[in-house]
Amino acid sequence: MNIYDTANRLAQEIKQSEEYMNYKMAKQALNLNKDLKEKMAEFEKMRYDVQIHMMQTGKQDEEKYKEMQNKYAELIEIDEAKKFFEAETKFNIVIADVNRIIGEAIKDVMQ
Numbered sequence: 271m272n273i274y275d276t277a278n279r280l281a282q283e284i285k286q287s288e289e290y291m292n293y294k295m296a297k298q299a300l301n302l303n304k305d306l307k308e309k310m311a312e313f314e315k316m317r318y319d320v321q322i323h324m325m326q327t328g329k330q331d332e333e334k335y336k337e338m339q340n341k342y343a344e345l346i347e348i349d350e351a352k353k354f355f356e357a358e359t360k361f362n363i364v365i366a367d368v369n370r371i372i373g374e375a376i377k378d379v380m381q
Contacts (some may be wrong), residue, residue, distance in 0.1 A: 296357040
C-alpha cells in the first residue's frame with residue numbers, strides 16, 4: 271500500500287467522522303447569524319493576539335487575556351457559540367491525537 275493512499279484514506283475518514291461533521295455543522299450554523307459571526311471573529315482575533323504576544327514575549331498579557339476570557343464567557347451564553355466551541359474542541363482533540371500517533375511512529379528519526 272502506498273503511503274499517499276493511506277493518507278488520503280485517513281483524510282476521508284476524518285471528513286466522515288462525527289467530530290468533523292459536528293464541527294462543520296456548528297460552523298455553518300454560526301455563519302448564518304451575522305452578529306454572532308462578527309462576535310466570534312472578534313474573539314478569534316483576541317485569541318490570536320494573546321497567543322502571538324505569548325510566543326513573542328514568553329509572557330501573558332494579563333489585560334488582553336482577561337478581556338479574551340470575558341468575551342468567551344459572553345459567547346458561551348449563546349447556544350450556537352457554545353455548540354461551536356464544544357464541536358471545535360472535540361475536533362481539535364481528534365486532530366491532536368492523530369498527530370500524536372504519527373509523531374510517536376516517527377520519533378526515533380526525529381530526535
